[in-house]
Amino acid sequence: MVKGNTAVKEYPKSEIDQLNYLMDEYGEEIKRLAFTYTKNWQQAEDITQEIFISAYNHLNDFREQSTIKTRIYRIAINKCKDYVRSWHYTKTLLTNTFYQKSNSLSPEEEYLESEQKEQISKLILELPIKYREVIILYYFKEFSLEEIAAALDSNLNTVKSRLRRAKKNLETKMDREGGGYNG
């Protein structure tokens, strides 16, 4: 996959067309990214709407210094982080996430039924946000380390060490949950 940098000049001319283009190109992955922060599809939908409206209001900022993909991810990440820190988020989770938990299978049943990669996906979503996001961006959204640094407004070395710690953290969790990964 080409690590996604379409220059702004290739944008359609009308602003609404530009927004349509952004949504066609990134809507699906941005909403999925939002879910990895909120773990709730309704909230992910609300945030995705905010992200694209914000992108529309800042179309002029999509200039040479930043690629479109990095820029939209940066808006998305900031919106998601604002949201998970907000009161509204924690309040909503009260009646939502926990509802899922109380209806889910017991850990034993869950372990038996789930495949290893599903188990790892679950563990990734349980990582603290700062580790979760670098793993998702690097391995699943196929960002380069430099692009992650730009999207997170962080420096390259921080991203490198955070990615290293994230993997270490994930390994520890995997060991605890079921004897680690053999592969």
Added chain:
Amino acid sequence: MDKMLKEMKDDFENYLNEDKVFTEQEKRRIINQVRFSSAENKRQMFFPKVISSVTLVSLCALIVFLVLNFTDAGEKNQPADLHKEKTIVKKDPVEKEEPVKTLPKYSDKEILDKVYFLQNNIVMGMAEKEVINLLGNDYMEIDNSDSESGSVKQIGYNFLVSDSADLLNISHEIAVESIYNREIGVQFYVGLSNQYEVLWTTINFAEGDSVLMMSKGRNGRTTEKIYPETNDDVIRFALTPEEEVIYQKFLQDIDEKHLKDVNPISIAKLYVQAQLDKRYDAKYALYTDREGYIQWTKEEDESFPESDRGTIIQTLTTFNNIDAGSFIPDGNYGGYIEYEASKDADAKSGFKMIKDEDGIWNVAFMPIQ
């Protein structure tokens, strides 16, 4: 690990959802929203233009009117002062003095600041004289000799009153409606022992659409919604006397040694109390410091805006009945408190806890995630 993660991109996406999640309908909704906002902006841009055009036309008309009048005055050979007199006489002084409804003088922020000042500065065992030195002489003394609380008298203050006539409008009954309307910002009662020392305090004030009461004394401390009353849920949070002792010690030095052997539900309650008291330093210290579970630093925590921290009523509603919850261990050093915040809720609530390496139970970051 690298290889495995690189290979599982699709598995991860499928784990999130196997189907497409961003629908055409959502796209249309965003486009509509953007179009609506653009139309609103245009409208906002249009009105200033209309207003400036009207202003310009009015200005021209005024100039023409003045010029004509001046010419007229000159023609009739009258001094300009007469015009002034005429104008004054035409005015009806009675019309000018329409009664204006008095708005609350004090903002909710000023009210809350006063509440926290009282909460932090009037402490148990303080002498009556010290209280009066700190809060002033505008208080009412209320006989309290038959009280079950053990106090022989109480004194009451009204703070931040919109009308000074309300300053000493204090009785046994809490002036709930005046507080609700912000005519009285804070109503504060102090119960005194036969040694004339503070035995208990009660602070009544409004926040949003509710009137709240914060009280503390020998029996611990309580924060509850007293108005408007609801038929179903009682919104109330209390620390037991034992928890209050631990809480006070913990607030003094923020040292976890006071939390040793304290059960997880009580720890969660200290966390809620710290949130209610806006003691964010204590609240942060109650988060786990187990490696791999820390989600943000103390400095980051301090930078969170107040607007993201939640109101008192939100805190009370969210953690309502947590003290009646049951702790369910989950894994080697985890667990959660299952409780019923509201009878109307679809499901029970959960509050995550983690036992740190030192064996002390702490609160997980974002405990209700």
